[in-house]
Amino acid sequence: MQTIVTERILYKKEPRLALRFAYDAALVKLVKQVDDAQWSQTLRLWHIPLSEQAYNQLKRLTQEHATLSKGENRIPPKAIQTPVSPEVAEAITAFTRYMAQRRYSESTIDTYKNALKHFLQVTNKPVAEITNTDLEQFNHSYILANSYSFSYQNQVVNAVKLYFKTFYGSRFDVEKVERPRREHRLPNVLSxxxxxxxxxxxxxxxxxxxxxxxxxxxxxxxxxxxxxxxxxxxxxxxxxxxxxxxxxxxxxxxxxxxxxxxxxxxxxxxxxxxxxxxxxxxxxxxxxxxxxxxxxxxxxxxxxxxxxxxxxxxxxxxxxxxxxxxxxxxxxxxxxxxxxxxxxxxxxxxxxxxxxxxxxxxx
Structure with a gap:
């Protein structure tokens, strides 16, 4: 029996559910029957609306031919819509200035700045009161609960560790932070x-x-x-x-x-x-x-x-x-x-x- 790995993606700025499976003509015929199922020539995969109705329809149509397996959430975490507090804004500004003078690349600065901002907004506590438990809670209730990728979790850990190395008077112990277990994916190679x-x-x-x-x-x-x-x-x-x-x-x-x-x-x-x-x-x-x-x-x-x-x-x-x-x-x-x-x-x-x-x- 085939396995269809479902991954949440953004396709042309619209949340969709990507379907990854080995080519099978009979299975493709069934997938096509899902309402608004589409083939992406760019991504080389089928995708359906990101809704409970579409998922249940896919499950019902393919139940005799395939099992569904939940993959990663590849929709980038959106910025929290609540206003940024003055303390968070000040923290982000100081952190950005620190990384710039250390000559971090623009892409790294942007990635770490957004990761820290996201963590501080979700945690919603005074910076001086944030502890390692808050990072663990963020990982469990936000990253893992939403199936965000290993790479995003690692970015948050890197950003938080780097920031609290520079923040004096905090209760956060940088040395006790544990990184997520490293993924061991093989690179894709062409003949x-x-x-x-x-x-x-x-x-x-x-x-x-x-x-x-x-x-x-x-x-x-x-x-x-x-x-x-x-x-x-x-x-x-x-x-x-x-x-x-x-x-x-x-x-x-x-x-x-x-x-x-x-x-x-x-x-x-x-x-x-x-x-x-x-x-x-x-x-x-x-x-x-x-x-x-x-x-x-x-x-x-x-x-x-x-x-x-x-x-x-x-x-x-x-x-x-x-x-x-x-x-x-x-x-x-x-x-x-x-x-x-x-x-x-x-x-x-x-x-x-x-x-x-x-x-x-x-x-």
């Missing part, structure tokens, strides 16, 4: 044949170059978008990545084949400020447009997997490992602070697994 189809799908040299550079150099999405022409050193055959995650710079090698593609692209587009610019000169290419480029490539390549841009980076690391590249070099190329982060790719590399002979074959 070399699948990557080749994706990279060759676009006729447009700009689109083809952007996707190729992400895979060829193992770049994060933001790293690609923040590249400037001066970061490409064709004589040395390297790409310099500035202020990447953790405020770190690093260099990665570029093959002559990629350099040739970059030269062709540069002649055609003549970028002024950013290596990849939007419709207007000097305008940075947008994240949304880059995601759209990938989506179009998947459609043209007839790949139905829910591929993201980060899958190309995962595939780059895994293919390097399978070709015999030392893990320490891969760590440097990816810009990982800890070798433990890079070691995850040893669990998805199939080079060694192919050498294992199943006892079934010897029967």
């Amino acid at each position: 070399k044949e699948e990557v080749k189809k994706i990279l060759e799908a676009h006729a447009n040299i700009k689109h083809r170059t952007m996707l190729s550079l992400i895979y060829a150099c193992g770049l994060r999405r933001s790293e690609l978008l923040h590249l400037k022409p001066a970061h490409v050193d064709s004589k040395r055959g390297v790409l310099t990545i500035r202020n990447a995650k953790g405020n770190k710079d690093r260099i990665v090698p570029i093959s002559e084949r990629v350099l040739a593609m970059l030269r062709e692209y540069y002649k055609a587009y003549q970028p002024k400020v950013w290596l990849f610019e939007g419709q207007s000169k000097g305008e940075q290419y947008s994240e949304y447009s880059l995601q759209s480029v990938l989506k179009q490539a998947l459609t043209k390549a007839k790949i139905s997997k829910p591929v993201t841009l980060h899958w190309l980076r995962h595939s780059y690391a895994t293919h390097l490992l399978e070709s015999g590249t030392d893990l320490r070099y891969i760590q440097e190329l990816l810009g990982h602070k800890s070798s433990k982060t890079t070691e995850i790719y040893t669990h998805v590399s199939i080079t060694g697994l192919k050498k294992i002979r199943s006892p079934f074959d010897a029967m």
Whole structure:
């Protein structure tokens, strides 16, 4: 019997219930019968209204073919609608100033600021009276009760710990805070044949170059978008990545084949400020447009997997490992602070697994 994992998501700003299950024509036919059931080409999944009526209808229609399993709540926690108290506003301002002078990235500041604000508003107590019990209560009655993700819970814990390290006179003991048990999810990896189809799908040299550079150099999405022409050193055959995650710079090698593609692209587009610019000169290419480029490539390549841009980076690391590249070099190329982060790719590399002979074959 199949299992349908249901996850709460936001689809075009509307709360919906996503359905994740292995393709089964008979099951798809049943899902289609749910009122307002829709297929998302972007997410590569079916979704239905987020209502008790729709859920019960799904359960009734599929009860002989599948069991329903509750997944994560992927709807981002909305800001509490109650007014922010002067004390909370002052705490957020001081916390933001502290992180800025410590040179945390803008995205980290925004994430931690919102997480702390959410915690303080839900807790609704004077900051000086907040204890570790309040954080435990927040985790149980709010995060777990609403099935919010591991990553969001971890963000709250990080923000709260960092804030109370700087807040004097509180009853909160930072050292006694326990983090949620770490998830051990394997990265999604494409085969070399699948990557080749994706990279060759676009006729447009700009689109083809952007996707190729992400895979060829193992770049994060933001790293690609923040590249400037001066970061490409064709004589040395390297790409310099500035202020990447953790405020770190690093260099990665570029093959002559990629350099040739970059030269062709540069002649055609003549970028002024950013290596990849939007419709207007000097305008940075947008994240949304880059995601759209990938989506179009998947459609043209007839790949139905829910591929993201980060899958190309995962595939780059895994293919390097399978070709015999030392893990320490891969760590440097990816810009990982800890070798433990890079070691995850040893669990998805199939080079060694192919050498294992199943006892079934010897029967």
